[in-house]
Amino acid sequence: MVDIATRVYNHKWKIDPIVRSLIDTDFYKLLMCQSVFHNKPDTQVSFSLINRTKTIRLAELIDEGELREQLDHIRTLRLSRGESTWLRGNMFYGKRQMFRSDFMEWFEGLQLPPYHLEKRDGQYELTFEGAWPEVMLWEVPALAVLMELRGRAVLQHMGKFELQVLYARAMTKLWEKVEQLRGIDKLRIADFGTRRRHSFLWQDWCVQALMEGLGDKFVGTSNCLIAMHREVEAIGTNAHELPMVYAALADSDAELAQAPYQVLADWHQEHEGNLRIILPDTYGTEGFLRNAPDWLTSWTGVRIDSGDPAEGAEMAIRWWQDRGEDPREKLVIFSDGLDVDKIVTLQAQFQGRVKVSFGWGTLLTNDFRGLVTDDALAPFSLVCKAVSANGRPTVKLSDNPLKAMGPADEIARYKRVFGVGEQVAREVVV
Amino acid sequence: MVDIATRVYNHKWKIDPIVRSLIDTDFYKLLMCQSVFHNKPDTQVSFSLINRTKTIRLAELIDEGELREQLDHIRTLRLSRGESTWLRGNMFYGKRQMFRSDFMEWFEGLQLPPYHLEKRDGQYELTFEGAWPEVMLWEVPALAVLMELRGRAVLQHMGKFELQVLYARAMTKLWEKVEQLRGIDKLRIADFGTRRRHSFLWQDWCVQALMEGLGDKFVGTSNCLIAMHREVEAIGTNAHELPMVYAALADSDAELAQAPYQVLADWHQEHEGNLRIILPDTYGTEGFLRNAPDWLTSWTGVRIDSGDPAEGAEMAIRWWQDRGEDPREKLVIFSDGLDVDKIVTLQAQFQGRVKVSFGWGTLLTNDFRGLVTDDALAPFSLVCKAVSANGRPTVKLSDNPLKAMGPADEIARYKRVFGVGEQVAREVVV
Numbered sequence: 001m002v003d004i005a006t007r008v009y010n011h012k013w014k015i016d017p018i019v020r021s022l023i024d025t026d027f028y029k030l031l032m033c034q035s036v037f038h039n040k041p042d043t044q045v046s047f048s049l050i051n052r053t054k055t056i057r058l059a060e061l062i063d064e065g066e067l068r069e070q071l072d073h074i075r076t077l078r079l080s081r082g083e084s085t086w087l088r089g090n091m092f093y094g095k096r097q098m099f100r101s102d103f104m105e106w107f108e109g110l111q112l113p114p115y116h117l118e119k120r121d122g123q124y125e126l127t128f129e130g131a132w133p134e135v136m137l138w139e140v141p142a143l144a145v146l147m148e149l150r151g152r153a154v155l156q157h158m159g160k161f162e163l164q165v166l167y168a169r170a171m172t173k174l175w176e177k178v179e180q181l182r183g184i185d186k187l188r189i190a191d192f193g194t195r196r197r198h199s200f201l202w203q204d205w206c207v208q209a210l211m212e213g214l215g216d217k218f219v220g221t222s223n224c225l226i227a228m229h230r231e232v233e234a235i236g237t238n239a240h241e242l243p244m245v246y247a248a249l250a251d252s253d254a255e256l257a258q259a260p261y262q263v264l265a266d267w268h269q270e271h272e273g274n275l276r277i278i279l280p281d282t283y284g285t286e287g288f289l290r291n292a293p294d295w296l297t298s299w300t301g302v303r304i305d306s307g308d309p310a311e312g313a314e315m316a317i318r319w320w321q322d323r324g325e326d327p328r329e330k331l332v333i334f335s336d337g338l339d340v341d342k343i344v345t346l347q348a349q350f351q352g353r354v355k356v357s358f359g360w361g362t363l364l365t366n367d368f369r370g371l372v373t374d375d376a377l378a379p380f381s382l383v384c385k386a387v388s389a390n391g392r393p394t395v396k397l398s399d400n401p402l403k404a405m406g407p408a409d410e411i412a413r414y415k416r417v418f419g420v421g422e423q424v425a426r427e428v429v430v
Numbered sequence: 431m432v433d434i435a436t437r438v439y440n441h442k443w444k445i446d447p448i449v450r451s452l453i454d455t456d457f458y459k460l461l462m463c464q465s466v467f468h469n470k471p472d473t474q475v476s477f478s479l480i481n482r483t484k485t486i487r488l489a490e491l492i493d494e495g496e497l498r499e500q501l502d503h504i505r506t507l508r509l510s511r512g513e514s515t516w517l518r519g520n521m522f523y524g525k526r527q528m529f530r531s532d533f534m535e536w537f538e539g540l541q542l543p544p545y546h547l548e549k550r551d552g553q554y555e556l557t558f559e560g561a562w563p564e565v566m567l568w569e570v571p572a573l574a575v576l577m578e579l580r581g582r583a584v585l586q587h588m589g590k591f592e593l594q595v596l597y598a599r600a601m602t603k604l605w606e607k608v609e610q611l612r613g614i615d616k617l618r619i620a621d622f623g624t625r626r627r628h629s630f631l632w633q634d635w636c637v638q639a640l641m642e643g644l645g646d647k648f649v650g651t652s653n654c655l656i657a658m659h660r661e662v663e664a665i666g667t668n669a670h671e672l673p674m675v676y677a678a679l680a681d682s683d684a685e686l687a688q689a690p691y692q693v694l695a696d697w698h699q700e701h702e703g704n705l706r707i708i709l710p711d712t713y714g715t716e717g718f719l720r721n722a723p724d725w726l727t728s729w730t731g732v733r734i735d736s737g738d739p740a741e742g743a744e745m746a747i748r749w750w751q752d753r754g755e756d757p758r759e760k761l762v763i764f765s766d767g768l769d770v771d772k773i774v775t776l777q778a779q780f781q782g783r784v785k786v787s788f789g790w791g792t793l794l795t796n797d798f799r800g801l802v803t804d805d806a807l808a809p810f811s812l813v814c815k816a817v818s819a820n821g822r823p824t825v826k827l828s829d830n831p832l833k834a835m836g837p838a839d840e841i842a843r844y845k846r847v848f849g850v851g852e853q854v855a856r857e858v859v860v
Binding site for chain 2: 001003005006009159160161162164165167168169171172175208209212213
């Protein structure tokens with residue numbers, strides 16, 4: 001039977017909204033947002049879209065009107081009662097009332113701030129300016145909108161069965177990964193694929209497939225909305241934007257050198273256990289660990305998000321050992337450009353030496369490589385980053401020079417302050 | 431929105447019927463049925479299920495109660511008003527009123543006769559006895575029920591996403607075939623896969639995928655119900671049961687030798703054009719062509735259904751040439767155990783020399799090979815054949831000794847009468 005009402009309802013949509021909830025975002029955004037809300041609420045920031053894959057000319061693929069409609073729709077979103085109840089009442093990382101009342105009241109009243117959109121050289125210049133806690137929440141939905149609109153542009157000329165087979169192929173591809181992964185002893189893997197997903201429905205499918213296919217080897221999703229609907233753990237801790245903005249706000253080189261530790265000192269006040277995860281690569285992992293204060297060694301783990309992941313993990317292990325910690329009690333989370341082969345290799349290399357966990361992103365939720373002509377659905381490297389704070393430019397170095405961002409003179413200054421030497425370039429796929 | 435009514439309706443099914451229409455059968459069955467209805471209405475026949483793949487122990491896989499429920503359900507079916515209207519009014523092979531009023535009135539009143547079911551040696555003995563026009567209509571639905579119940583037995587332990595991926599893989603597999611086939615110039619291909627399909631819904635999906643993917647290279651389906659719903663041509667002419675029963679009814683060796691030609695003489699009265707297709711292999715293609723009456727050379731084509739297909743086609747081409755016919759005006763239909771590679775090869779070999787067409791069966795609608803553990807969904811060689819007529823056993827030789835059936839002494843007699851010499855055995859896959 002045709003459900004006539006559903007059909008009529010679908011037909012009368014003016015747009016098919018890509019992001020339909022303020023919590024269709026990564027859990028760590030909300031954790032960081034609360035932290036920023038308490039520690040740096042008045043910081044004025046600017047976030048900007050950066051397409052690192054210049055060959056994909058987004059402004060030629062995506063209609064500006066459609067993009068504006070999607071972004072405008074996101075500005076109409078408000079936290080719903082059920083979402084608020086879930087955030088207030090759900091247990092995250094073993095803790096209830098993770099989100100405090102003052103933050104929740106602010107979040108319940110939140111509307112995302114205006115955006116600025118221009119076309120330049122075949123790309124979109126999309127920027128968001130305002131108070132940090134508000135602006136930062138644009139990052140994930142903005143990326144998701146651009147990725148999905150690009151996909152829709154490719155899909156719109158396909159036939160019904162061609163489309164069905166496309167998704168059949170993508171499902172098959174994912175399931176083959178599941179079949180490889182489920183043989184891995186002691187695997188712990190989470191979905192980190194919200195921002196560069198093929199689409200919301202596809203991410204939701206992927207999560208459910210991992211739930212069935214991996215059982216308790218699948219530990220959760222970074223996507224709050226999906227975590228709520230599918231009743232799995234919401235996963236995530238913190239990201240580069242914290243040290244980037246803290247660093248930009250530093251008034252001297254000495255303050256700059258301390259900024260990444262100040263971020264974690266603030267985090268230390270608020271969180272414990274598995275939320276105490278160091279992201280050491282913002283200005284070079286090696287220097288970060290070398291100069292780290294002693295109290296950081298008691299933290300639960302590190303997240304390796306750039307550079308050679310095995311090297312990063314070995315560095316962390318040596319660091320713990322040098323400081324008298326037992327690495328077997330520590331957690332290493334790999335989250336950079338993962339796919340099955342890399343997961344298999346890293347797990348084999350580190351299982352037993354440290355606790356290992358994986359945050360699997362784009363190649364979980366957007367592996368449409370090889371499925372259409374000209375590989376027009378292959379994921380690409382799109383980011384949305386804090387580019388300035390209180391009028392000063394931000395800088396990111398990471399452990400891969402191809403991921404560095406910021407004005408050249410500032411990059412040079414940061415390299416000097418953080419003692420970053422020669423770095424090995426690694427292709428940025430996603 | 432959930433369509434509550436649909437959900438409740440689905441939930442209250444006592445069974446999920448596999449065959450839901452008397453025209454969920456092959457078109458040639460109806461053409462032959464009308465012919466039998468007029469020429470041999472009172473012939474008493476017995477049809478029997480034969481599982482040529484002995485390693486698949488159907489009685490251990492399929493619950494007898496479920497099998498009986500499905501067969502009982504088929505006995506409740508009656509030709510619906512819309513189906514009758516379609517059969518009476520639709521144009522088949524360019525002709526309206528293909529089915530005459532007396533036949534249609536009989537068909538409208540038809541209930542399939544009782545069945546006899548027993549288990550023996552891990553197999554089901556399923557037989558149908560009665561008047562030929564009634565009993566013959568059991569063949570296709572009985573096979574479809576057994577194939578689908580065997581599939582359901584395998585599927586019932588699978589998870590929701592595992593199932594979705596199974597079908598995703600099957601879709602991908604079929605679409606890869608479509609992509610290979612659509613590059614073939616002048617291809618003409620029809621679905622002949624009703625009897626050994628994975629399921630009705632899967633066959634229906636396959637047909638629609640071919641419609642979209644192959645465009646007018648897809649010429650139609652043998653399945654009347656799907657032809658009606660999807661508004662494509664219903665395809666098919668005649669099968670071995672006609673010469674097998676005519677032969678069994680012969681009172682002497684001389685009459686036996688003429689029986690296959692008598693079948694076609696009766697057919698000649700009724701049909702013209704593309705329905706005049708010789709199926710020459712029942713008692714050996716070579717002898718059949720050697721001894722064929724001259725009027726048969728005017729027929730439109732031959733269908734090659736056993737033996738080496740290229741050899742069979744070459745034989746037909748030589749026969750036409752020897753009798754002064756231009757093979758380029760003739761049609762060769764290949765229908766035995768086809769898959770893409772064989773189709774590609776045969777098309778390349780014969781295109782331009784004759785008109786070529788393909789009746790693609792089991793490996794179109796049931797290619798689940800390699801998709802589950804132990805290949806438990808791979809199709810197998812299940813047939814349902816006329817085994818006796820008016821108390822006399824039937825015999826089939828074909829061009830492959832592994833497909834021969836009938837009592838040994840009768841096989842020997844038929845071989846002598848039809849001058850069949852040494853034959854090359856070819857593995858029967860489906």
